Structures are given as structure tokens and as C-alpha cells.
Amino acid sequence: MMGLIFLSVYILIRSVKHEIPHGWLLFNNYAISLIFLVEYLLRFWLHSNSSKTIIEQYESDIFLHRPFSFAGAMKTIFLQKMEYVFSPTALIDLLAIMPFFHEFRLLRIFILFRVLKLFRYAKSLQRLMSILASKKFEIFTLILFTLIMIMVSSVLIYVMEANNPESRINTLFDAVYWSVVTIFTVGYGDFVPVTHGGRIVAMMIIVSGIAVISFSTSIVVSAFTEKLDEIKEEKVIDRVNALKRMYLVCGFSPLAHEVIRKLHKHHVPIVVLEKDIKKVQEARSNGLLALHYDSASLHTYSHLKFDFEHQIEAVILLHESDVSNIYTALTIRELTKTIPLYSVLQHPINRKKLFLAGINHIVNTYELVGMMSKIIARQPVAFEVIHALRSEETSTVIDEIILDAQMKDRFYALLEDPLFHQRFSVLGIYSTQAKQFHFNPHPDKSIESGDVAIVLANRGLIDEFRSKLHRRGKL
Amino acid sequence: MKPRCAAIFGYNEYSKQIVKQITSTFDNVGVFVIDEVEFLEAKNDGINAGRFDLSDDWQSIEAQFDVEGLVVFCALADDAENVFLTISLRATFEKLFIIALAQDNESMMKMKSAGADKVMPILQIAANVIHDILSKPIMTQVLHDVLYEDSPLNIMEVEVGDTSPFNGLYLHDLHFKRDFDLILLAIVDQEMGTTFSFASKGHNHHIDAGDILVFMGYTDKLNLIKQWNDGVSI
Numbered sequence: 160m161m162g163l164i165f166l167s168v169y170i171l172i173r174s175v176k177h178e179i180p181h182g183w184l185l186f187n188n189y190a191i192s193l194i195f196l197v198e199y200l201l202r203f204w205l206h207s208n209s210s211k212t213i214i215e216q217y218e219s220d221i222f223l224h225r226p227f228s229f230a231g232a233m234k235t236i237f238l239q240k241m242e243y244v245f246s247p248t249a250l251i252d253l254l255a256i257m258p259f260f261h262e263f264r265l266l267r268i269f270i271l272f273r274v275l276k277l278f279r280y281a282k283s284l285q286r287l288m289s290i291l292a293s294k295k296f297e298i299f300t301l302i303l304f305t306l307i308m309i310m311v312s313s314v315l316i317y318v319m320e321a322n323n324p325e326s327r328i329n330t331l332f333d334a335v336y337w338s339v340v341t342i343f344t345v346g347y348g349d350f351v352p353v354t355h356g357g358r359i360v361a362m363m364i365i366v367s368g369i370a371v372i373s374f375s376t377s378i379v380v381s382a383f384t385e386k387l388d389e390i391k392e393e394k395v396i397d398r399v400n401a402l403k404r405m406y407l408v409c410g411f412s413p414l415a416h417e418v419i420r421k422l423h424k425h426h427v428p429i430v431v432l433e434k435d436i437k438k439v440q441e442a443r444s445n446g447l448l449a450l451h452y453d454s455a456s457l458h459t460y461s462h463l464k465f466d467f468e469h470q471i472e473a474v475i476l477l478h479e480s481d482v483s484n485i486y487t488a489l490t491i492r493e494l495t496k497t498i499p500l501y502s503v504l505q506h507p508i509n510r511k512k513l514f515l516a517g518i519n520h521i522v523n524t525y526e527l528v529g530m531m532s533k534i535i536a537r538q539p540v541a542f543e544v545i546h547a548l549r550s551e552e553t554s555t556v557i558d559e560i561i562l563d564a565q566m567k568d569r570f571y572a573l574l575e576d577p578l579f580h581q582r583f584s585v586l587g588i589y590s591t592q593a594k595q596f597h598f599n600p601h602p603d604k605s606i607e608s609g610d611v612a613i614v615l616a617n618r619g620l621i622d623e624f625r626s627k628l629h630r631r632g633k634l
Numbered sequence: 635m636k637p638r639c640a641a642i643f644g645y646n647e648y649s650k651q652i653v654k655q656i657t658s659t660f661d662n663v664g665v666f667v668i669d670e671v672e673f674l675e676a677k678n679d680g681i682n683a684g685r686f687d688l689s690d691d692w693q694s695i696e697a698q699f700d701v702e703g704l705v706v707f708c709a710l711a712d713d714a715e716n717v718f719l720t721i722s723l724r725a726t727f728e729k730l731f732i733i734a735l736a737q738d739n740e741s742m743m744k745m746k747s748a749g750a751d752k753v754m755p756i757l758q759i760a761a762n763v764i765h766d767i768l769s770k771p772i773m774t775q776v777l778h779d780v781l782y783e784d785s786p787l788n789i790m791e792v793e794v795g796d797t798s799p800f801n802g803l804y805l806h807d808l809h810f811k812r813d814f815d816l817i818l819l820a821i822v823d824q825e826m827g828t829t830f831s832f833a834s835k836g837h838n839h840h841i842d843a844g845d846i847l848v849f850m851g852y853t854d855k856l857n858l859i860k861q862w863n864d865g866v867s868i
């Protein structure tokens with residue numbers, strides 16, 4: 160749409176001194192105008208829900224034991240539609256369609272109204288307007304002051320100069336022109352006062368002009384300063400909404416920091432929701448996408464407009480209290496039943512409550528530490544090995560490879576390849592259908608679609624194996 | 635010498651879980667606390683509890699346990715106190731096997747410097763698990779079952795002795811998968827200090843006495859290789 164607007168203006172400018180090909184004019188006058196007309200009609204149609212209005216009128220009449228008033232419903236619909244037609248944006252849209260009637264040559268100038276449509280499409284322009292709108296009173300006062308000054312100085316300069324044959328200010332229009340040029344500190348010099356009275360007026364208006372300029376500058380600057388945090392927040396929200404997939408982390412605790420640091424390796428964007436502004440700032444200073452919102456509030460999600468089903472891979476609840484995690488889980492479960500919820504358990508007594516709140520995976524650090532103690536006390540070296548493999552601190556890792564039924568021969572053949580032999584260990588194959596793990600599988604072991612091979616090897620070698628496994632043709 | 639007794643310092647949620655998990659694998663498990671409230675709570679839970687302070691008086695521990703076969707868990711709630719406890723124990727008992735809990739990586743380094751043999755960084759452990767559940771859910775489940783649940787699969791570390799049949803062999807001469815139905819995860823080479831190298835790196839490692847081999851496999855097969863390593867003919 161923005162491209163069409165710029166094209167229209169280009170054609171208008173070029174038509175002033177050049178011959179425009181007929182096809183271009185046709186495109187400008189009909190095609191572009193038609194697109195804008197369709198857009199106008201669609202907006203007109205969508206502005207209010209007519210069927211809903213009729214149903215509401217019907218239900219209201221039934222409830223009040225009155226005959227259904229179709230005329231009443233139509234009147235309401237008409238008023239709703241007129242509300243759109245006379246809105247400033249709709250008027251601009253309508254004027255932008257006017258060049259459609261290109262036979263009226265004068266109406267071509269209405270193409271410029273298409274430029275005003277940019278306000279509808281460019282969010283930054285909308286933001287600028289909303290910032291200025293917050294200073295409506297100050298701007299109105301400034302305009303009023305300027306108008307009064309121009310009016311007073313125009314009349315005074317006209318009175319002082321108009322009857323002087325040496326002065327070029329002869330009409331009231333000349334006086335107004337001179338006042339405007341002077342008050343805005345432009346001062347072309349094509350009109351200058353020659354009388355003492357006129358020069359005194361000029362001095363007054365020059366001083367007022369400086370006041371007008373500085374006042375208007377301060378209004379704009381203060382408006383931007385006041386809205387700076389809001390602008391920054393909106394920019395972060397825009398970035399978040401543009402993400403196709405992400406992990407949503409609720410609560411920026413030290414554990415959250417550590418989890419995010421690890422998840423960053425997978426290049427899936429992570430968005431943090433935190434209601435403590437200091438923690439939000441800390442997260443942002445670490446280069447994270449953090450939003451200052453309460454993750455337990457429904458208002459947060461209605462404002463942020465997350466698409467839980469398609470945009471969010473998983474929600475990770477890492478508040479430092481079970482109460483906050485449960486409350487957030489219940490809020491999210493109100494919005495979606497399917498998204499996987501992960502939470503850390505702060506007090507073992509609350510485990511069941513977290514499950515009841517709809518959390519799918521609970522990480523109980525106390526239990527983990529207990530279980531690890533058993534291994535570490537008996538087999539400290541084995542523990543170190545598993546810990547190093549899981550924490551991905553070395554180049555050797557344990558990873559998953561998803562298989563399908565056609566891969567069987569290729570999978571086992573690759574294991575005999577000199578590149579992988581002795582350097583690539585298949586710990587086992589997990590059958591997702593039978594939910595069974597087959598340790599150290601024999602080449603006769605069948606592979607079903609969706610089975611997962613758990614492998615131990617150098618990270619680069621695993622990537623190479625994966626790529627060769629999915630490649631077509633002979634090995 | 636395999637430790638037969640365990641002493642746990644502190645009585646909080648972590649120590650409760652440690653007691654729960656290790657009681658079956660040690661002959662004697664005792665809990666030592668500073669606080670009177672914790673002492674009463676432990677006694678109330680039927681735990682063999684004693685008192686200690688952060689001075690260098692370890693008579694009560696020496697009286698209750700044979701320090702040679704003792705493993706100690708430093709699980710005080712405060713990291714600073716835990717570091718102090720670790721350094722105090724190390725100053726008195728040079729050969730004691732000390733396992734310490736640390737809230738984060740920063741404390742972990744201090745625990746190591748204070749003389750802990752093994753440190754469990756709680757924050758990193760939890761983060762690793764959350765990360766693994768999200769990115770490798772099946773692997774996490776399989777490893778969890780192998781490590782912590784009552785599974786036929788297990789892991790085992792085997793120290794190569796002077797008389798071990800492995801002593802003097804090269805890694806590529808051995809086919810653990812084919813001959814033993816076991817997977818070798820890593821080797822700790824005594825010549826290279828405490829660092830370990832993974833079998834999958836492809837180095838043809840020369841196995842010497844003192845090296846530790848870490849295997850994964852079925853428990854009966856693991857026991858078999860342990861016996862073979864110990865010189866029992868099979």
C-alpha cells in the first residue's frame with residue numbers, strides 16, 4: 160500500500176512537465192484508486208458487526224416483550240457506519256480515492272491525500288501523532304498565542320505602513336505575510352518596515368517569534384521524554400510479536416538466567432516476562448528480550464497478543480515462589496490447554512498443587528540433588544562424566560536423532576563408515592510407539608518412524624551423521 | 635576403599651533428600667547440625683542426629699565414624715558457612731571424601747578451592763535438567779531412568795588394576811559393544827591427571843593401571859566386566 164502511495168505521487172510530479180504513458184495514467188487513475196476503494200469498502204464493512212447488532216436488537220426486544228424492530232436495528236447500524244464515514248482517517252481514505260474521477264482535472268491534486276494515508280500504514284507515524292496528541296492542550300495554547308500575535312502584528316504593521324509610499328506593505332495580505340515570515344524567524348527581507356512604529360512592531364514580533372520556536376521545541380521534546388519508556392516498551396513488543404517461535408520465561412530469577420544462557424545455544428528466541436522493573440533492566444542489560452509485565456495477569460496476554468498455539472514452543476515458570484508459578488500456570492491454562500508448561504518446584508510440599516495447576520513438567524531440585532548424591536558418593540567419576548556430557552561443556556555430547564522407517568539400512572551402514580566407526584556410539588534406540596529403550600541395538604533391530612536414536616559423539620560428527628542420514632542416493 | 639558411612643552436615647530440604655536416597659547404600663548415616671531447631675526436627679524425623687559447631691572440634695564425628703571409610707556431605711543452607719565447613723574438614727582430615735553443595739558456579743569454585751572433592755552446583759544442575767527436558771526430552775528420560783530409577787541399565791566405573799587384563803592394551807583392540815554388550819563412555823587417564831577423555835573422540839588410548847573406564851550397560855554385563863577386570867576368570 161505504501162508503495163502504491165509513493166507511485167501515485169511520483170506519477171503526479173512527473174505529469175507536471177512530462178508526458179505520461181497512457182498505461183501509467185490508467186494504472187494510477189483506475190487500478191490504484193480501485194485498490195483504495197476496495198480497502199475503503201472493506202474497512203466500512205468491518206467497522207461494525209451488523210449481524211451482531213441485529214441479534215442484539217432482537218434479543219433485547221424479545222427480553223422486553225416487544226415486537227422485533229428491524230428499523231431500529233438498521234438505524235443503529237447506519238449510525239455506526241456513519242461514525243466510520245466521518246472519522247478523520249476515513250475522510251482521508253475517501254479523498255484519496257477521488258482521483259478515480261480523473262475527468263475532473265482539479266481533483267488530481269487529491270492524490271496528495273494518499274500521502275496522508277501513510278499515517279494509517281506506518282506505525283512510527285502513528286506513534287508520533289499519539290505522542291503529540293498527549294500534548295494537545297500545550298499545542299493548542301501555542302497555536303492560539305501564535306495566531307493572536309500574527310493577527311495583532313498584522314493589523315499594527317498595516318496601520319503603520321500601508322499609507323507610507325516608501326513601504327512595500329500595502330495590503331492586509333502583505334501585512335499577514337510579513338508577520339508570518341517574521342514570527343517564525345525566517346525573515347526573507349522582501350517586505351521590511353520603514354516607519355519607526357513599524358520597526359517597533361517588528362522588534363516585538365521577533366522577540367515573540369523566539370518564544371514561539373522555543374516553546375514549540377520544548378513541547379515536542381518533553382512529549383518524547385515522557386513517552387520514551389513507553390516507546391521503548393512498544394518497540395520490544397513489536398520485536399516479540401514478529402517472532403515466529405520462542406520460549407516464554409516467566410520470572411527472571413538466577414535460575415532463569417542460567418536456563419536462558421543454556422537455551423541460547425539453540426538459537427530459539429527467548430522472551431522474559433517479569434513484573435519487577437529492576438530485574439527487567441538486569442535482563443535487558445544482558446541483551447535479553449524482557450518485558451515489564453505480570454505473567455500471572457490475563458491483561459498481560461491480551462495486551463501482548465501472543466499466539467500461544469503457533470508462536471510459543473513452551474512456557475517455563477521460574478519465579479522464586481511456588482505461589483507465583485501456580486498463579487501464572489492457571490492464567491496461561493485459561494488461555495490455552497495445549498502449550499507445554501515447565502516449572503521449577505521451590506518446596507516439595509507443593510508438588511501436587513503444581514500438577515493440579517496444569518504444569519506438565521516439574522523440576523524438583525531437592526530430589527535431583529538427593530538422587531545425584533547417591534551416584535556421586537558411590538561412583539564419582541561416572542557422575543562427572545555424565546555431568547560433563549549433559550552440560551555440553553566438552554565437544555563430546557549425548558544427542559537425539561529422529562529416525563524414520565526408511566532410514567534403517569542407511570543408519571546401520573553409516574555406523575560402519577570409517578568416519579563414524581569407533582568414534583560414534585549409539586547408546587540405544589527409543590521406540591516412541593512401544594515407549595521402550597533398546598540399548599546397544601543390533602543391526603537387525605527394526606526402526607519405526609518417530610523412533611529416536613540416542614547417540615554419543617563429537618558435536619560436529621553428530622551433525623555430519625545427521626546430514627548423511629538425510630541425504631539421498633548411495634553412501 | 636569404598637566408603638561405608640556417610641555424614642551429612644545441615645538439615646534442610648536438600649539434606650532430607652540426601653538422607654532418603656543414600657540410607658540404603660551406606661552402613662551408617664548420620665546428620666550433624668548447628669541449630670537446635672534443626673537438631674530437634676531431625677530427631678523428630680527419626681534421624682541419627684548430632685550437634686557440631688564451626689570450631690575444629692571433630693571428636694563427635696571421629697567417635698561415631700571410621701574416617702577412612704567416610705563420605706561427608708556439606709549441605710548447610712548458607713554457602714559461606716558451607717565453604718568454611720569444607721575448609722575446616724579438609725584442614726583436619728586430609729583424605730576425607732568431601733561432597734559439597736553450592737548454590738551457583740561462583741560458590742562452586744570456592745568449594746573446590748576449600749578442598750571439596752566433588753561439588754554439586756544446584757543452580758547449574760537445575761538449569762541443565764530444564765534445558766535437557768526442553769531440547770532433548772527422550773535422552774533426558776532415558777538417562778534419568780538409567781541413573782536414578784530401578785532400571786536394568788546402569789553405569790559403572792571400573793578402575794584398571796595392575797593385574798587387569800585391560801592393562802597395557804590399546805582402546806582400539808577392545809570391542810566392548812560386540813564382546814561385552816557395553817558402551818564405554820569415557821576414560822580417566824591417571825597420567826593426564828583428573829581430566830577425562832571420551833571414548834568417542836577416536837584416540838587410540840593406551841590403557842594403563844590406574845585408569846578408570848566408565849561403562850553403560852545392563853547390570854549383569856557390568857558386573858561381569860568388573861569381575862573380569864578384577865582377574866576373575868569368566
